[in-house]
Amino acid sequence: MKTLVCIKQVPGTAQVEIDPQTGTLKRAGVPAKMNPFDLYAIEAALRIRAAAGPDSTVTVLSMGPPQCEKVVREAFAMGADSGAILTDRAFGGADVLMTSFTLSQGVGKLGPFDLIVCGKQTTDGDTAQVGPELAEWLGIPHVACVKAVDAVGADSISVTADLPDREVSQRVPYPCLITVEKGIAEPRLPSYKLFKSTAARKVEYIGLADLADSDPKHYGLNGSPTQVKRIFPPPSGAGRTMLEGDAAAQAAALADILEERNFLR
Amino acid sequence: MSHISIHPEKASDKDAAIGVCPFGAIERDATGALFVGGGCRMCRMCVRRMPEVFEFVEDAEAAPAVDKNEWRGIAVVAEISPDGALHPVALELLGKARELAAARGEPVLALAIGGRTEAAVQEMLERGADEVHVYEDPELSEFRIEPYAAALSDFIREKKPSAVLVGGTPTGRSLAPRVAARFRAGLTADCTTLGMSPSGDLDQIRPAYGGNIMAHINTPRHRPQFATVRYKVFPIPPRERPHGAVVRHKPPRDGLASAISILESRPKPAVKGIEDAEAIVVCGRGLRRPEDLPMLRELADALGARLAGTRAVVEAGWLPASCQIGLSGRTVKPKLIVTCGVSGAIQFVSGMNGSGTIVAVNTDKDAPIFSVAHIGIVGDIYEVVPALVAAVKAKKEAAK
Missing domain, CATH: 3.40.50.1220 (TPP-binding domain)
Incomplete structure (x- = not known):
């Protein structure tokens, strides 16, 4: 059984900030790390590989600058068998549609796969939408928000999706795509031994010319229907009340306001 | 091709030029020359901060825009549970849709997909829908991606709404991207502000890049425009006397078949969140x-x-x-x-x-x-x- 996991490198700390006064960036080039949700996707895939038996493999794919080889190597240290990076200047400025299209082209180059596993969302985009769009480009069914893999069969996989009001167990035939929740399985730590033993393993670099559709107009900014018109710091609230004095005075003033606004009934 | 063009002769300080990019996308090649790498997200911060060095070059032969006049109406996709209950985010979206639609004199179209839709349809009529479009079938009782995507796609082909608003629930965040990709359409997730520009482009504002940055996003050349909005971002509009029409649809032409078999659907104990x-x-x-x-x-x-x-x-x-x-x-x-x-x-x-x-x-x-x-x-x-x-x-x- 062949499984692919899509992974992404994200800023290590959550913040890229603009100074509201000057409109300039407070910080740039923060250290990067693997998207935390992807660790669960890799763990789920490794357990599926174990359940599926011999000749099963886990491949990881990341789209981004060459620096994201680091997260591919981290996946190797967790136990992934092979990995590739989609990188090309033409991919820059990709929105959800173009990111998922580019990934689908990468899947075409590396695949076919029986199963594709994505983390539920990334911590820098927070959209949770690339996985379902990728499934559409590939024309395969998908199940989002998977909290448990119940059975790994020869032709299908059984999973439980976690919805706000109910849990739905369902069986999906291969090929298919799932996006997984945190908590599906505790991710193993990268192994130093594996990290060393895979240090010489080649990471495949895939550029525009390697893809079935190599028209640059179909990628990146040019192919993206959404355009960022501008970015700006969040509006700051004027007209707020600051309560002065020591803690007792501040607390008393706040209690007065809360009473006035009927919060103390 | 639209791109960022660099004028290296104007970059007196190359390190400073590299530093203007929040995503580290400005790189040096082997000869030391600057180029914009694949990390670029086209935020155009570089153009704003160093206009003498960085220039945004618009593609002259960009794909022709769709005829926006063919696409009218603000659609709201309801989420209806197997027992027929309507997720209230749809009502919040109806209130916003009314506002957006009024700006251009367009109708508000609600879409009810499910196994039992009656109560939800009535509720949406009372919250200002001009038309409620219904796809009701036992096969649509539990959410499965293929039949739901088929119903939404069928509705879009027939009604050609300018914008499609979907609740940012787990189900909405599964359905909206699936269908947006089918129409090669733009999708903006988790909008916190929605406005309507005179051209009919949605002004979509959302927090971006996980940091303290807001992004204003447009979809200038494509229709429909998909946006998701989280529950409790917009208020529920007041109830009013229903004036809208109910339109019942036949099963979508792509059919209701699904490769996915539901084995068990267990309601969760109602913990108050x-x-x-x-x-x-x-x-x-x-x-x-x-x-x-x-x-x-x-x-x-x-x-x-x-x-x-x-x-x-x-x-x-x-x-x-x-x-x-x-x-x-x-x-x-x-x-x-x-x-x-x-x-x-x-x-x-x-x-x-x-x-x-x-x-x-x-x-x-x-x-x-x-x-x-x-x-x-x-x-x-x-x-x-x-x-x-x-x-x-x-x-x-x-x-x-």
């Missing part, structure tokens, strides 16, 4: 140890509030994930929220800034939380919270 709380006390990293949580619980009890936390607190395991407020957690809109030792990253703020009264307690007077707070206290939660608990208890006692 923080989304439903009228008052919330939030624990941030100003709390030094998990052992100190009872101090905040006491405040929550005194205020009749639920205790919730920031991402950092939940990731540290101090509170369960169901209590996390923010983009990667829940969106809340209580009447009162008291944040204790919360710095106020946009990731957090966008999950709570619709709250009625926002109180912030933080030692750092420059913390971003104070820019969204209505009432601010610069102080140590270890002093302010116990004093507040005492003051609130005294007032309640006096009122008895």
Whole structure:
């Protein structure tokens, strides 16, 4: 059984900030790390590989600058068998549609796969939408928000999706795509031994010319229907009340306001 | 091809030029020359900050725009559970859709997909839908992606709505991208502000890049425009006398077949989530140890509030994930929220800034939380919270 996991490198700390006064960036080039949700996707895939038996493999794919080889190597240290990076200047400025299209082209180059596993969302985009769009480009069914893999069969996989009001167990035939929740399985730590033993393993670099559709107009900014018109710091609230004095005075003033606004009934 | 063009002769300081990009996308090649690498997200910050060096070059032969006049109406996709209950985010979206549609004199189209839709259809008529389009079939009872995507696609082909608004629930965030990709359409997730420009382009604003940045996003050349909005971001409009029409559709031409078999659907015990709380006390990293949580619980009890936390607190395991407020957690809109030792990253703020009264307690007077707070206290939660608990208890006692 062949499984692919899509992974992404994200800023290590959550913040890229603009100074509201000057409109300039407070910080740039923060250290990067693997998207935390992807660790669960890799763990789920490794357990599926174990359940599926011999000749099963886990491949990881990341789209981004060459620096994201680091997260591919981290996946190797967790136990992934092979990995590739989609990188090309033409991919820059990709929105959800173009990111998922580019990934689908990468899947075409590396695949076919029986199963594709994505983390539920990334911590820098927070959209949770690339996985379902990728499934559409590939024309395969998908199940989002998977909290448990119940059975790994020869032709299908059984999973439980976690919805706000109910849990739905369902069986999906291969090929298919799932996006997984945190908590599906505790991710193993990268192994130093594996990290060393895979240090010489080649990471495949895939550029525009390697893809079935190599028209640059179909990628990146040019192919993206959404355009960022501008970015700006969040509006700051004027007209707020600051309560002065020591803690007792501040607390008393706040209690007065809360009473006035009927919060103390 | 649209791209960022670099004028290297104007870049006196190459390191400074590299430094203008928040994503490190400006790189040097082997010869030391600058180029824009694949990390570029076209935020055009470089063009704004160093206009002499960086230039945005628009593609002259860009794909022709669609005829926007063929696409009319603001559609709202309802989420209906197997027992026929309507998720209230659809009502919130109807209120916003009315506003957007009024700006251009377009209709508000509601879409009901499910096994039992009657109650939901009635509810949406009472909240201002001009037309409610219905796809009802036992096969649509449980959410499965193929038949739901087929129904939504069928509706879009027939009605050609200019915009499609979908609740940012787990189901909505599965359906909207699937169908957006089918139409090669733009999709903007988790919008916090939606407006309508004279050209009919949705002005979509959302927190971006996980940082303290808002992005204003347009879809200038494509229709329909897909946007998702989280629950409790917009208010529910008042009930009114229904005036809309109900249009019942045959099964979609792509059929209702699904490769997915539902084995079991188990309702979860109804735990009241923080989304439903009228008052919330939030624990941030100003709390030094998990052992100190009872101090905040006491405040929550005194205020009749639920205790919730920031991402950092939940990731540290101090509170369960169901209590996390923010983009990667829940969106809340209580009447009162008291944040204790919360710095106020946009990731957090966008999950709570619709709250009625926002109180912030933080030692750092420059913390971003104070820019969204209505009432601010610069102080140590270890002093302010116990004093507040005492003051609130005294007032309640006096009122008895």
